[in-house]
Amino acid sequence: MIPVEQLCSELIRFDTTNRGRGDSEGEREAAEYVAAHLAAAGLEPTLLELKPRRTNVIARVSGSEPGLEPLLVHAHLDVVPAEPADWAVHPFSGEVRDGYVWGRGAVDMKDMVAMLLHVLADWHAQGRGPRRDVVLAFVADEEDNGDYGAHWLVAEHPELFADCGAAISESGGYTYHVGGVHLYPVGTAERGTSHVRLTARGRAGHGSRRNEDNAVTKLAGAVQRIAEHRWPIRLTPAVRAFLERSGAALGVEVDLSDVDGTVARLGKAGPLVESTVRNSTTPTVLRAGYKTNVIPSTAEAEIDVRVLPGTEEELFAELRRLAGPGVEVAAISPQGPVQAPIDSPWFEAMAAALRSQDPQAVVVPYCLGGGTDAKAFDKLGILGYGFAPLWLPEGFDYRGMAHGVDERVPVEGLHFGARVLDHLLTNC
Structure with missing residues (x-):
């Protein structure tokens, strides 16, 4: 063979x-x-x-x-x-x-x-x-x-x-060594991939003249507000279970009223969860203008948006608020978040399979940051x-x-x- x-x-x-x-x-x-x-x-x-x-x-x-x-x-x-x-x-x-x-x-x-x-x-x-x-x-x-x-x-x-x-x-299902503990994260959820395109519209004109309806300026402000926004903690079942079970295995205090502090105390296990305790909006693409002395009538940006299960409506409402007047927010090929049961025969079968080859395996659910x-x-x-x-x-x-x-x-x-x-x- x-x-x-x-x-x-x-x-x-x-x-x-x-x-x-x-x-x-x-x-x-x-x-x-x-x-x-x-x-x-x-x-x-x-x-x-x-x-x-x-x-x-x-x-x-x-x-x-x-x-x-x-x-x-x-x-x-x-x-x-x-x-x-x-x-x-x-x-x-x-x-x-x-x-x-x-x-x-x-x-x-x-x-x-x-x-x-x-x-x-x-x-x-x-x-x-x-x-x-x-x-x-x-x-x-x-x-x-x-x-x-x-x-x-x-x-x-x-x-x-x-x-x-x-x-x-x-x-999922790979060894993660943390303080002598063999953690094995198994994916039970994924953030959604809900990228958006921002389109700002304004009045075209000569670059040397005053223009208070400048699409580029509108877009730049929207992008900055979105990039600087600190999204609130939203604990999904997978993330909550990861924090609780990993913390117990590692002997770390888990305080769900201080999630960022808990993530920090998890040490090397923290990166497995730090991106999935909240939504994220990361500007990645900018398009505007075709000549330095011409103010364009439109300007566009694309934002990498990752959304946790159950938070889509909240996230898009806040995105539209942050974008502000004169800036359209449109989804690009949205793929929603997914989640599967943690306490299920499927999950238990995966945990048993890992323990069959590594008796020290501590199998924990987690949420994928991507898709x-x-x-x-x-x-x-x-x-x-x-x-x-x-x-x-x-x-x-x-x-x-x-x-x-x-x-x-x-x-x-x-x-x-x-x-x-x-x-x-x-x-x-």
């Missing part, structure tokens, strides 16, 4: 760069590679495309208890761009050295794809399988808007997933959990690996993750 690190290395060698806005190398070759391994494991994969080369692979593993709700496991095949000159190794070499597999996608998220293929091959070799049906979706375009991947599949092929009760995918394809499958009522398990050595900057330079994943971590996935998929 092919070692999991070799599978990961070979997947990284497929350049599936997604530059956004439809500009992509495409996932076709990686999808065909995955499909070949699925077929070798006795499955019948289906390849689906909205656009040539933007390929998705779907397969289903039959369980021994067909009355149980199926579990969806989804992983994306595309990756963000990488500049080879910045890396110690070529980002698409898949080089294995110093106990790591190096390359773009090593943790985001071709590692998960490799672990799944390894588990399926092991099942096939040993004549084993899961209790419940497992639906597998290896998708395109997660690193942009999912228009060729999960969101398209949900819109055009919902029957493939209609009976699934829950789903697992990236951003994943869970937002697409949520439209079908499928509960989404962030669970792509890895063992990570102390000091390993996992959160800095995704989209970063010299992205890599520990070989030992891949073997651990494959065993955890095997346990979960076999027993849940």
Whole structure:
């Protein structure tokens, strides 16, 4: 059987760069590679495309208890761009050295794809399988808007997933070393991605003349007010549970009337929650004018807006107030926040799978600051959990690996993750 690190290395060698806005190398070759391994494991994969080369692979593993709700496991095949000159190794070499597999996608998220293929091959070799049906979706375009991947599949092929009760995918189940404690955060919620465009309108004119209806001035004021606004604390169930359970495990005082202080006392665990105790609005794009001596009639800005579950109405009302008169606020491809139950058999099964390989595991829920394809499958009522398990050595900057330079994943971590996935998929 092919070692999991070799599978990961070979997947990284497929350049599936997604530059956004439809500009992509495409996932076709990686999808065909995955499909070949699925077929070798006795499955019948289906390849689906909205656009040539933007390929998705779907397969289903039959369980021994067909009355149980199926579990969806989804992983994306595309990756963000990488500049080879910045890396110690070529980002698409898949080089294995110093106990790591190096390359773009090593943790985001071709590692998960490799672990799944390894588990399926092991099942096939040993004549084993899961209790419940497992639906597998290896998708395109997660690193942009999912228009060729999960969101398209949900819109055009919902029957493939209609009976699934829950789903697992990236951003959770990895080791986080804090003061000798092995924390394993499992994603049970995600902030929504509700980016907005501000459009200021005014009177065009000559730059040398007084103009009190200047669109650029209006926009600049709006952007500054939004950037400087301190959004209030809003504790969602996932964030509250993270604070309480992590604090108990670490022996840290948890004072929910002083959340910022509690986050600070969590030390190295603080970064896991600091971005999700409140909403965020970060200016990222400005557009105005075409000539220095001409005052334009319009000016635009784009704001990266991340919104917690249950706070959308409050946030947009405040955004419109901060923008002020003469500045329109419009959503750009909004994808709402999602959350799944913490105290559920699904979560308990993931915790048990982690403890089967690390008896010291302290499994805690958390809310993702960004987003994943869970937002697409949520439209079908499928509960989404962030669970792509890895063992990570102390000091390993996992959160800095995704989209970063010299992205890599520990070989030992891949073997651990494959065993955890095997346990979960076999027993849940």
